[in-house]
Amino acid sequence: MDDEMKKGAVTDRNDTGGGGRYLSLGKSDREAMLAAVGVADVEELFAAIPPASRFEGSLGLEAAMSEIELVDHLEELAAGNAADRRVLSFLGAGCNPHFVPSHVDALIQRQEFLTAYTPYQPELGQGTLQAIFEFQSLVCMLTGMDVCNASVYDGASAVAEAVLMARRLARRGGRVLLSEGLHPAYEAVARTYARYVDDIQFEVLPLDEHGRTIVGQIDDEVIAIVLQQPNFFGIVEDLRVAGEQSAAAGAKLVVNTTEAVAFGLALPPAEAGADIVVGELQSFGNGMNFGGPLVGFMACRDGDKRNLPGRLAGRTVDVDGQEGYVLTLSTREQHIRRARATSNICTNEALCALAACIHMCSLGRNGIADLARTNLAKATYARQALADRGMPVVYDGPHFNEFAVRVGGDAAELVDRCLANGVVPGVALGRFDAARADQLLVCVTEVHSKQAIDRMADVVAEAVA
């Protein structure tokens, strides 16, 4: 370490080999400011750090990189993922391969959206606030619910928060029934969030041979039933049964989705009696990004809105009577209510929600149905193509754009063999449940041509044989 650095790096010129270009002060600025503050050396400003706790050396990091070197380095890392045209992938399971139109990404890269702060000062954040308001409106229309929040981290934490919300609404603990058709990772996250809530007991509702949740009769100790639409195995559930049962028992019906495109065609959960609808909107306008960031959302009935976690944008007027938007009902939130808040969430997924909002607007009333029909048709074709080659479905219930098949051997090994031929035909379900080691979950969307589906089916058939 050189002496200059020890002194606080008052060098002649900011580092031109790396991030120096992001620094806004130069040597003369620093000198003028030190003089104004009345210290000779910047180290004096750190005098409050007790000597025993000071870090005196130099962090053991690799040398700074220029922009040219960084682009090269990151290109190399990106190339270490088989995520380009070399591989034909049918992976979904809640991180779904949909097309993102160019204008969606162009709009969210506008600095006004990309770099803006949370709109706590509404006069400077009307763009974000209006977009959130429109996002909330679209999700209400899609789900049939009355109120939707401005987003939460992901679908998994949305389910977890919904369970805690149902407990608040019930004003007591009790049993929470989770469908076997709930995404296993979502179930895991819900169990994590509720681990230290002593009065919640989880139970699992199994699926019938068609892949639909067996709800049965429930008693009044149940505070919530959690189903997924379409469920983890791609099956379209008949939510009305759960709606009737939960209403009769006074429990809350929570409906989760990991594939909201289905609601271009599927009955809105509100019409089946859902009390809380949550899930993931990554399918709209967001890339897969190795699983994050995502777009969780939570929607509920009007009467329950004060128990909803997360931010909410509302319409109001300014002092001149001009219409505008603000963040509202903040007394639910941690920065006001602290220990008694509905959740500890602060930062959410605003920019991802904006992308979802823009994509949903662009699809519009016709496009969302068209997109859903395309997904249904492609997946139906793929399901038949695999059945024709000797791979039957696990469940014969109606599906949307995803389905599980039996491959007659270890599915993970099958995936590896297919990968060698440039195809990843689906998610091997043994990673979630050893009893499902011979099952493959296949997701087929608008990005897959008939030719691609045929190739996948052929490669799988060859790998099985």
Add this chain to the structure above:
Amino acid sequence: MSGGSTPYASRQGQLKQESSIFERGGHGRVGYSLPALDVPAVDAVDAWGAELVRQQVAGFPEVSEVDVVRHFTRISQHNYGIDLGLHPLGSCTMKYNPKLHEQVARFRGFTAAHPYMPEAASQGALELMWRLERILSEITGLPYLSMQPAAGAQGELTGIMMIAAYHNKRGERRQKVLIPDSAHGTNPATASLCGFEPVEIPSTERGTIDLDALRRAMDDDTAALMLTNPNTLGLFEEHIDEIADIVHAAGGLMYCDGANLNAILGKTRPGDFGADVFHINMHKTFTTPHGGGGPGCGPVALSEKLEPFRPRPVVVKEEDGSYRFDDDRPDSMGKIHGFYGNFAMMVRGYAYIRAHGARGLRQIADDAVLAANYIKERLKAEYELPHDRHCMHEVVLSDRRQKEHGVSAMDICKRLMDYGFHPPTVYFPLVVSGALMIEPTETVSLQEIDGFVEAMLAIAREARDDAELVKGAPHTTYHRRLDETLAARHPILRWEPRSDEVSEPEST
């Protein structure tokens, strides 16, 4: 001095009110394209049964791509952003977001990477996560990381849950978590979520934690202290070594909130001053764009004793140099995210740290702290400074003197907009009445700082001479002060057709 005279935030005249997207459509317009269907069409009614199929998504607009682009571009212009100017938001570290990050994070190898792709075909993503973990370990002085939390508050939750799991494993069910009164609201909210009773510890006159109160409160029923250091008053806890000793001596753990990491990069490390867990706000310190409220990324650094409890799965590097996920973690606190966290934000944070290197990171801390102290020195003649000594990366002022003229911290904030600046954080921390919490960061030039200072000084004069001018602010923004009370009393949380509009056209 120059700067600050251009009211960037004040652009009245260039902007028009933009109606909602739901009022901009026309029957038959489309804003999407799909390939012609090359497989047989399937009727959902046949496939699912009519009772499970909806007629249409009522209310969705019918707009062209042009409509969408104009609408969102227009409303974007009602936003203020980092590229336009200073956001001196205390505790938020609103620094410049490099353009490079947006490019590299969009490499197809990252955006199209699937979390369930076989590990052999995900080595790039795994390597990036592993490298970033090692770097953050070096910066924090703590050996292990979990990259899974999606934001700071979820990082807190992860940290406190690991602490709970640690005590439980030892057969203890401790009930309390100690939290200083200057803490962020997320701290007590997190403690409650984990079933702990949050106990507030007062600050002293000097603005740091009251050691005697801490000693009295710390006992064998206390799981942890949640400490922000530097604290939210912008002050380093001078007795940090003693604080850590008090907590550890009673068998408790030190949770450190990393909101203010920017001030101490390369200067001191949480692991060296006794932290057992430390969350990092990637979107603050390592400048992933704020996006109007997210996404964030809240990795957690942790000590050896908490390692078994890390969220699963964890990234491991094999002897042959390959990387994989280890999901066989019997003592893990469980999963906190559906997948592995906000990976695309990790790419940006990684690029930022690699651009700076060790020396650059230290320079960030130096410049951020120098800028805050410079602002403090220049404003203390006009604004009450509750703690008059060197601050770290942020300075907390109070509106007490302006209050004598009926001008509040919020009025000062609104008036700053007329001068072209985003206001600082206001009314936080709660321990300072009428707090104005100012954090300039290292990415603000002296001209901009001086412009901000001049504006603040001008507002102080206005408060004395023409208080109504300040109380009526902002005057030049497109929207003037918005009625938050009305919004809360009569919540309108979604668009609905106005009563005088005709019903929506039927669609096929």
